[in-house]
Amino acid sequence: MKIAAQEKGKTRRARHSEQMILFAVANRMFAIAAAAVQEIRSTDSLAVSANEIEYSEILKVRHTLERSHQTYYVVNAGAHFGLPITRPTLVLILRQLRVAVLVDRIERMAEIAAIHALPRAFAGEERRWYRGLTYLDDHVIPVIQPSGFLTTDEFRSLDRATNAIAAPRHLEGAFQE
């Protein structure tokens, strides 16, 4: 009646270890694959290139960022995970997604050899948020699923909101010319 014998294969052991960025939001630690992050900037350095979204139904996204002719939606990780409000100091600009994530601080980098599947007991939004769990230095840390920050519907909603703002500006520019 040992559990271990019946749960073989639940842990997805990577063939190679994976480099992770450990970051904190409201004193909670999370891990995200370093390969999923394109750039880390301070919020101060990006203040000039950020635009506020005035009418967004997605409360965790209040700003956009323009980077390399692309509009990135800035997700407040605290709001995303339902954590207490903090003052984020860093922005993780993700790779291959139009998403940037506000976090409090980077803890460190770490090599992770194994990601445990999220137990089936977890049946809520966290199944979209996390790739799984990792056990590092006596801590269980959720490993972020980068595509879990915004759903397709949320992208559509944000695109509508930002296009609605951009249209009058475009017209304004046309008249000036």
Added chain:
Amino acid sequence: MIAEIQNPGANSYVLLQLANRRFALPSAIVSELAPPVRLHTFPNTSPLVSGVIVRRGRIVPVYDVASILLGRSSSVHRFYLIARRTFPEGSEAGAIPVSGECELVAAEMQEASANTRPHISGILLVDGEPIEVLNFDALLTSGPARHNAPRPAEAQS
């Protein structure tokens, strides 16, 4: 009793203590009573799941069943009783915090009456005391009102 449960019989049950009440689980689904280990928590929206513990190299979800059985979360617990929960895709170990007073008994279960809550399979009479036998799977799906906000909590020792 901190040990793996050996040789469970059909009429074998593990009595567990939650606050001042005792309940029973069929010993066939109980694997062990784990010592007080660190509860790791992270944001989630799953009802009843308060976090995970690491046991024998495995990550085991912890269910706050006191909120259903006692009507409140019980902060007074010392051990984790680990039992097997069945899902459509298979089964998985899950832990419930208990106060440590667990006992293996052999007794005949009396069927629960029709109007009993679905997570009660029946009643055991142990030394004249009626003890409700829990249907572990039904218990964990009969959760309290779903939390809309994620329930992050500090890691605890």
